[in-house]
Amino acid sequence: MKKILSLLAAGLLALSLIGxxxxxxxxxEINMSELFLRGNMNGWGSxxxxxxxxxxxxxxxxxxxxxxxxxxFAIATSDGNWSTAYRMTEAGGSNCAAYTxxxxxxxxxxxxxxxxxxxxxxxxxxxxxxxxxIVAPDSGFLNVSILKGEAPKTAFVSVNGEMAQMDxxxxxxxxxxxxxxxxxxxxxxxxxxxxxxxxxxxxVSVDTAVTLxxxxxxxxxAAVEAGEPYNLLLDTKGSAPKLTxxxxxxxxxxxxxxxxxxxxxxxxxxxxxxxxxxQFTAPDAExxxxxxxxxxxxxxxxxxxxxxxLTVNGGFESNEDNNSNCKISGLEKDSTYTLxxxxxxxxxxxxAVVGGSYALYIAGGMNSWNFATTGLLxxxxxxxxxxxxxxxxxxxFKVKTAPTWDYGTEVFFGATVTSSETECGSDGNAKVTAAxxxxxxxxxxxxxxxxxxxxxxx
Numbered sequence: 110m111k112k113i114l115s116l117l118a119a120g121l122l123a124l125s126l127i128g129x130x131x132x133x134x135x136x137x138e139i140n141m142s143e144l145f146l147r148g149n150m151n152g153w154g155s156x157x158x159x160x161x162x163x164x165x166x167x168x169x170x171x172x173x174x175x176x177x178x179x180x181x182f183a184i185a186t187s188d189g190n191w192s193t194a195y196r197m198t199e200a201g202g203s204n205c206a207a208y209t210x211x212x213x214x215x216x217x218x219x220x221x222x223x224x225x226x227x228x229x230x231x232x233x234x235x236x237x238x239x240x241x242x243i244v245a246p247d248s249g250f251l252n253v254s255i256l257k258g259e260a261p262k263t264a265f266v267s268v269n270g271e272m273a274q275m276d277x278x279x280x281x282x283x284x285x286x287x288x289x290x291x292x293x294x295x296x297x298x299x300x301x302x303x304x305x306x307x308x309x310x311x312x313v314s315v316d317t318a319v320t321l322x323x324x325x326x327x328x329x330x331a332a333v334e335a336g337e338p339y340n341l342l343l344d345t346k347g348s349a350p351k352l353t354x355x356x357x358x359x360x361x362x363x364x365x366x367x368x369x370x371x372x373x374x375x376x377x378x379x380x381x382x383x384x385x386x387x388q389f390t391a392p393d394a395e396x397x398x399x400x401x402x403x404x405x406x407x408x409x410x411x412x413x414x415x416x417x418x419l420t421v422n423g424g425f426e427s428n429e430d431n432n433s434n435c436k437i438s439g440l441e442k443d444s445t446y447t448l449x450x451x452x453x454x455x456x457x458x459x460x461a462v463v464g465g466s467y468a469l470y471i472a473g474g475m476n477s478w479n480f481a482t483t484g485l486l487x488x489x490x491x492x493x494x495x496x497x498x499x500x501x502x503x504x505x506f507k508v509k510t511a512p513t514w515d516y517g518t519e520v521f522f523g524a525t526v527t528s529s530e531t532e533c534g535s536d537g538n539a540k541v542t543a544a545x546x547x548x549x550x551x552x553x554x555x556x557x558x559x560x561x562x563x564x565x566x567x
Contacts, residue, residue, distance in 0.1 A: 139246045144195070146171045146242055148182030148229065155187035158244060161260070169244040170260045175234035183229050184221060184244060184251055195221040195251045196230040206230040208255050215243055215256030222250045264343050265300040272300070281346035286357065287339045295331045299343060299352060306350055313354060315339070321350040359383040361413055361450055365398025365434070367391065372404035375450055383452040391440035398435050400450060400460070414450060414460055424553040425451060425459040437462050461553070469493040469520060469551055473506025473538070480512035492552025494564075497543045505538040508551050508561075521551055526561045533559045 145155035150173040158169035173180075185194035198204045200222040208219070210233040221230065232255055234240060241260040245252040264275040264283040269292075275283035287295070299306040299321060307326025313319040315331060331354045333339060338357035343350060362372040367389035375385035389396075400414040409432050416431035421439035440446065451459045472478045475497060493508075508521040523534025526541040526549065539561065541549060546566030554560045 138248065139251065141169055141244075141246055143186050144184050144244075145187050146173065146182060147185050147187075147194075148173075148180060150174065150176050150180055150182070158184075158242075161243065165243055165260060167245070169246075170241055172239055172241045172259050175232075175236055175238050175240060178234060178236060180232040180234045180240070181229040182232065182242070184242075184253065193223045194229075195223050195253075196228075197222045197224065200224060200249070206253070208232040210257075213240065213255045213257040215241065215254055215260075218243075218245070218252040218254040220247075220250045221253050262302040262345070264302075264345075266341055266343070267298045267300070268341070269296050275341070275343055281344065283343040283345075285341040285343075287341070290333045290335055290337055290339060293333060293335050295333055295339070295354065296328050297331075297341065297352075298326060298328055299350070301343070301345060301350060308352075313352075315354050315356055318344070318351040318353045321352055359385055359452065360402060361385045361400055361452070362402070362404045363387050363398055363400050363448065363450075366393070366396040367398065372401070374404070375400070375448075383455075385450045385452070387448045387450075389446060389448065391442055391444050391446055393442055394438070394440050396437045396440060398437070398448075400435075413452065414458055417460065419460060419462050421446065421462050422553075423461070424556075425449075425461040428458040428460075435460070463492070469508055469510065470512045471495050471506055471508050471549075471551075474504040475499075475501055475506065480509075492550045494551070495549045497545055497547050497549070500544050502542050503540055504543065505540050507538055508559075521559050521561050524561070526563050528563050528565070530554060530560050530562050533561075 141158060145157055147153050147155055156171055156173065158171050161168040161170045183191070183194035183196040185191060185196075196205045198206050198219065198221075201224045202222070205228040206219045206221055208217075208231065213232070230253075232240065238257065239259050241256040241258065243254045243256060243260065258280060261277050261280050264277075265272055266275055266285050267273075268285070268287065273285060275285040278284050301321075304323055305326055306321035306323055308319050308329045309322055309327065310319065310329070311327050312330045312332075315333065319329060329352070333354070340355040340357045342353040342355055344353075361375040363375055364370045364372045373387060375387045399412065402411040402413055405411075412430070412432060414428050414430075415435060416429035416433040417426050417435045419426055419435065419437045421437065423439070437446075437448075447463050449461045449463065451461075470480050472480045475495065507519060509518040510520055511518045521533045522539050523537045524531050524539050526539060532554070541561075541563055543549065543563055544566065548564045548566075550562045550564060552560055552562075
């Protein structure tokens with residue numbers, strides 16, 4: 110890191126302290142070109158403030174190496190007129206600004222005024238450690254924050270010809286989010302700290318880091334899936350910057366008896382909620398499986414869901430997480446099922462299996478209370494559903510496990526359904542108001558209770 114060395118004699122420090130006056134100045138536009146960082150870190154010399162970039166655009170920054178456990182400083186002119194030095198907490202006051210070690214985050218700003226007492230602003234520092242002073246001028250005062258470490262550099266990425274600034278995750282790490290790719294290829298270059306970076310290779314695989322270079326940098330291409338989200342991750346902490354194109358959707362891989370123990374990616378069903386599904390044909394009445402974060406058996410630390418017994422249409426079961434195989438029972442050979450992984454709560458990952466010959470039937474005002482014609486409900490990974498062909502107001506209905514009015518076959522009744530999850534009631538018909546094209550979903554929730562929810566037409 111760049112060290113700031115003293116250019117003036119130590120006697121200047123004594124003169125500076127004696128020259129501090131208590132004059133009060135009215136608010137005025139501040140001429141930043143005349144101000145410098147002066148303090149015991151540079152022998153009370155005059156270190157210029159630099160124009161900030163990226164997150165500090167419109168501000169002024171300067172980095173120094175601490176020479177003492179208490180750094181004294183002021184933002185002042187170089188002509189020895191300490192009455193104009195910015196260091197006080199109020200105009201004409203007697204208290205100078207003081208920054209504790211907990212406030213050195215680059216965000217905790219203090220207002221510094223000139224005039225007032227004879228002391229200087231102070232910072233709790235560690236000898237030999239770099240700190241950055243960040244100055245934002247205002248009318249008659251300076252907003253000054255201190256960052257432990259050097260001010261982060263800025264990073265931009267050009268994606269398919271469009272330039273965008275990358276977000277700073279932490280010092281040396283940056284991220285840019287592409288919510289949905291419009292094509293099947295990403296072409297990109299990086300502009301980091303004012304210099305263009307590409308790669309010695311012209312292509313890179315998703316989830317694989319590529320080392321960047323400034324020497325004749327090539328535009329990098331990555332093959333991607335249209336409509337899917339991706340993250341571009343830039344890591345500059347090593348000897349050379351590295352960029353990774355990361356698939357942003359939740360990643361889960363299932364291997365088991367349903368696919369000859371060959372890993373298969375579970376497509377994300379609800380984006381942003383970490384809910385993924387996998388459809389399979391049952392090879393037998395029971396099937397064992399595991400779900401992992403990666404498509405290999407290298408480490409047990411990559412497990413997502415293990416050691417849990419599931420029953421077809423039996424609701425969600427929490428992860429036992431004991432590294433043994435999971436087991437699904439109640440399957441019918443050659444029937445189609447959907448395995449649902451709900452990892453929306455990382456502390457309570459759950460799975461369920463739905464499908465097979467298990468059916469739900471609906472009868473109500475929407476189909477003239479006739480099970481036989483339109484009563485059998487189709488299903489998907491969310492549950493069974495009925496799609497309204499016409500609008501219905503306060504439409505009464507019941508859902509049953511068989512097309513009969515026999516007692517004991519009820520699934521959902523006695524509640525008014527809304528767009529929020531509604532649990533089954535205790536008696537009477539259910540009721541819903543829907544528009545044409547809306548879907549009424551019937552499903553078991555995580556607690557195993559039958560629920561319904563109205564989903565508006567997409």
